[in-house]
Amino acid sequence: MKAIQILQTGGPEALTLSDIPVPVPKAGEALVRIQACGVNFIDIYYREGRYKTALPFVDGQEAAGMVEAVGEGVDEVKPGDRVAWCNILGAYAEYAAVPAAKLVKVPDDVDLKLAAAAILQGMTAHYLAHSTWPLKAGETALVHAAAGGVGLLLTQMASAIGARVIATVSTEEKAKLAREAGAAEVILYTQADFEAETKRLTEGRGVDVVYDSVGKTTFDKSLNCLRPRGMMVLFGGSSGAVPPFDPIQLSVKGSLFLTRPTLGHYTLTREDLAWRAGDVFRAIAKGRLKVRMEHTYPLADAQRAHRDLEARKTTGKLLLIP
Structure with a gap:
């Protein structure tokens, strides 16, 4: 499969289009065919090495797609489910093996691109407004x-x-x-x-x-x-x-x-994750929350997406499409 790997941290040129094996879901994981993945500043922090992780790695922490297979012991999702997730590295790819407990189901009336655009930033806005300082x-x-x-x-x-x-x-x-x-x-x-x-x-x-x-x-x-x-x-x-x-x-x-704060600490439990994602997706479905998708880029153009984001040329959301 195609994926954007980081072999050495650095500037946008560190984002390398690679061919790597399709992951096999382990116990507790689901294999997802990715339809869209979001581009966020946290991806830049990992690319630069400001946030540390073992090299090499696939960048990106937000995506949506369809479950293709599940590992042993998974009962949260099944093949064919529409799902989204965030806060797990590996989203800049055609497939990802994701802990099933971290997946949220996407309602049928929410487009998967919208779900990918909203899951991380929407839940971030949610915890900021409802929990960190409950407005x-x-x-x-x-x-x-x-x-x-x-x-x-x-x-x-x-x-x-x-x-x-x-x-x-x-x-x-x-x-x-x-x-x-x-x-x-x-x-x-x-x-x-x-x-x-x-x-x-x-x-x-x-x-x-x-x-x-x-x-x-x-x-x-x-x-x-x-x-x-x-x-x-x-x-x-x-x-x-x-x-x-x-x-x-x-x-x-x-x-x-x-x-x-970080989103991870505001979605520590599956209950919190479901609450925040559910609120965001319901608001989108009912038209109460408008998600602005500024640009979509082919997966191979990840470097350009990062440069545009860093230059603050954009408004709203950037997506990569595998």
């Missing part, structure tokens, strides 16, 4: 990169709850998308200081929560945007890792909370 109607959230894959979904979820979203984006085109997703105010950080604008929009009070996937270039000012006892949710680092940080700043700036 309430009337609260205010600052959402960075609001026109990105997670950003658009998070903005929709937060707005549906009744929260006020202040979104930051880089261009007028992205500002339009953020407003369409429900953002009450949009700050073009390329034209205005987002800290000053956020303070102005909140009349100096600050926001209840900042959802920040950008990291290095936004972290310090994001802290300054929070109200006393507000929460900084740092869930990514598209601009680079945040430098070493003295926690005393949290008390100085208002007894703030800081968390660096």
Whole structure:
């Protein structure tokens, strides 16, 4: 089968189109023929070596497809089931052997490409809005990169709850998308200081929560945007890792909370996984959650997909099609 392997970590050129054997499902695993796989910043972190794993490996952590075979002891799925998964390396390929307990069934009224586009980023937005800081109607959230894959979904979820979203984006085109997703105010950080604008929009009070996937270039000012006892949710680092940080700043700036969550810790149980995925897929099926699929690329064009994502040229979701 065709797969995108990383033999040595590095830049996009490290993504190598390879021929490798189709995996055989072990006990507890299911073999899935992949229809589409999502491209995410975490794939870049693994490609660069920022997140460590044994070499060589197949990149990618999100996909959807059809179950072709199951290993011994599998009762969660059966051949012919439409499934999706995330947080398991090996998605940039034509087939993957996946722990059956990590698979979620995709409803018949949700396209498999949509499922691949939504499973990781949709569940990420879900835990951010419903669990890390459970948003309430009337609260205010600052959402960075609001026109990105997670950003658009998070903005929709937060707005549906009744929260006020202040979104930051880089261009007028992205500002339009953020407003369409429900953002009450949009700050073009390329034209205005987002800290000053956020303070102005909140009349100096600050926001209840900042959802920040950008990291290095936004972290310090994001802290300054929070109200006393507000929460900084740092869930990514598209601009680079945040430098070493003295926690005393949290008390100085208002007894703030800081968390660096990951989806894996919010889907530790099959119950949590089913709850989050089920909510996301139901919202898509009913039209309450719009998934923007920006580009699809052939599997062989994985390098170009990574370059486009890193250059922040895109809005919404990127997919590879085996």
